[in-house]
Amino acid sequence: MGDVKLEHVSKHYDDVTAVDDMNLEINDGEFICLVGPSGCGKSTTMEMIAGLTIPSEGKVFIGDREVTNLPPKDRGVAMVFQNIALFPHMDVYDNISFGLRLRNYDKEEIDRRVERASEIVQLGGMLERMPDEMSGGQRQRVAIARAIVRNPGVFLMDEPLANLDAKLRVHMRTELQRLHKELDTTIVYVTHDQAEAMTMSDRIAVIDSGQLQQIDPPLVCYNEPANLFVAGFIGSPSMNFLDGEITENGFVSTNIDVEFDPADVGIETGRDVTMGIRPEDVYLVQNERQVANPTHRIEATTDVLEPMGDEIFVYLKLAEEAHADLEEASVAANDQLLMSVSPDSDIEEDRDVEVVLDRTRVHLFDTETGIALSHGIESTITASGPADAEAESDD
Amino acid sequence: MSSETSGVGVGADDAEMKRGPLGRWVDKAIKNPDRVYRAMFYVATVFFLVTTLFPFYWLLVLALTPNRLITNMGLLPKGFQPEVFITMFERVPFHLFMFNSFVLGITTTVIVLLIASLAGYVFGRLRFPGKGILMLGILAISYFPPAAFLIPLFELFTGNTALSIGAVTISSPDLFNTPAPMVLPFSALFLPLSIFILTTFYGQIPDGLEDAARVEGTTRLGALFRVIVPLSAPGVATAGVLTFIAVYNEFFFSFLMNNGEASSWAPIVAGILKYQGQFDTPFNLMAAASIVGVLPVAVLVIIAQERIVSGLTAGALKE
Structure with a gap:
């Protein structure tokens, strides 16, 4: 009733x-x-x-x-x-x-x-x-x-x-x-x-x-x-977004590349996409072992730290990756990444660090329509989460 | 404080000697403006009390003086005749005139409050096109002089107006000597003020309260009378008392829409004038009747004073 x-x-x-x-x-x-x-x-x-x-x-x-x-x-x-x-x-x-x-x-x-x-x-x-x-x-x-x-x-x-x-x-x-x-x-x-x-x-x-x-x-x-919209609204602090493009090597942007075979995730090359990654899915390189399926290392500089007690939010300034072929339109919005680390991490402001992303937790959205294309790089679009992805990569 | 007075020292005494009393007073006033404010307050209050209360005193003086002695009156009564307050009821059934006034006042107040509540709800709480112009129209009409309506209304209420629709002719009813030709114009004339007061009050009641009442099970009208009106009690009391007093004091329609007899719903005004005979004018009785006539309103105002003051000065309602 x-x-x-x-x-x-x-x-x-x-x-x-x-x-x-x-x-x-x-x-x-x-x-x-x-x-x-x-x-x-x-x-x-x-x-x-x-x-x-x-x-x-x-x-x-x-x-x-x-x-x-x-x-x-x-x-x-x-x-x-x-x-x-x-x-x-x-x-x-x-x-x-x-x-x-x-x-x-x-x-x-x-x-x-x-x-x-x-x-x-x-x-x-x-x-x-x-x-x-x-x-x-x-x-x-x-x-x-x-x-x-x-x-x-x-x-x-x-x-x-x-x-x-x-x-x-x-x-x-x-x-x-x-x-x-x-x-x-x-x-x-x-x-x-x-x-x-x-x-x-x-x-x-x-x-x-x-x-x-x-x-x-x-x-x-x-x-x-x-x-x-949902990705940005749900979760606090909000998910990181980076605008880029799909090439035959995977996701390419001015600051971060994530390699994969676009055929695996079913996205045609040349499409403008926005990559989303939550702050807790960004790891310092020394914690790389915690991630079953990390991306390659990404260079960055720590900017501001926000200690919350149970975790620290770290604002990272990203170094630019050299991509002469990429359009310059989306440079400005792309140079920052928010990461959350455990409070006992050895981290200070204004230091060069290297981070990795958890590939299974990378989201891809169509930049124009905003519709989600893929959740987790190694999995197919229909698979639902890190569990499947980990099983796949566990060989 | 003490350091201030001691700090003035010898030089201040010198200065004081050079000035006159006015100069000293000005000096003090500048140093201590509160004194001036208080003095001004007393002056204003005394002025107000004299202008408003003196007429009552004067009525009392006239009432107590035997009528044949009322010439060249001073400030004191020439004689003491308290039985005038009994004589006045013997000569004219003044209590009936007072009763008429009460009935007219209360009927008008009830009608005005009911209609003004509905109008106040609409103006205060709803949005609709033309609201501003309509409100302005109501306020503008309220400033029309009642005298302008008198002749048409007199014709209407005495049955001298007829409306022809084709073969049918409808004649207006003869309402002369009934309460209707007074209550109807009073209601219309005093409505705008009440609408205005209630609009401001009802507009201040948070929407959430009305929504809550409606979800709980009232209609909009139910929410108005169960929640909005009780919460606007000071405003409703203000509008009610102002309307009642205005009707109670009204002269124009009260005088002209009846034949001046208590049985014809003539109010206090007619009662007071009734003492006047062909050959004499008993000022003492009229003065006594005036005092008796004022008393109920004075009592009402004293009782409702707190409400009226808070109603006039503020929409004192917090969520």
């Missing part, structure tokens, strides 16, 4: 298109995150599920009912808002029971449900407080209790943790996961924080410019991003 389906849904405001031909299927009981940069249309998408916004085109289904033009109150959804949106003139009990009272439940039933909901979110003994007497985390819990008390088919959460401080946010994150396990209800969760999306959801829907870019489990989005 809690599955949600969007069919060719669009929303236009005057001359702006907020959501463009969105198709989305969310299964019952699933925890799904809509992520994307601000203004990408994720909140509009959620508002269309909630009924607060009516789509310009397309259909919305909740369960097996079409709800496209139903008002929010008749959709069987509950929502938690970014600004929490508790009614300031009502105490906690009245806030939680607001929806039940509107539906004329009898007093005992309301009491029973409010008590249960407040137990779930650990709000016992606070039912008579006013919202302005509570802390941010407590208010957020009241908002969640208000949502769960009606046993809705679908929970909609619009950046519910965005206004909380960092520590509380992490705490509430685990509470939400626990809640999802307990209630087993569909949760649609909007966030611009990819870390939240990665940690909590069953599947992530990455949205940009009103269009769905990829919808997959978090690790698939991370390991096999469907396009350049």
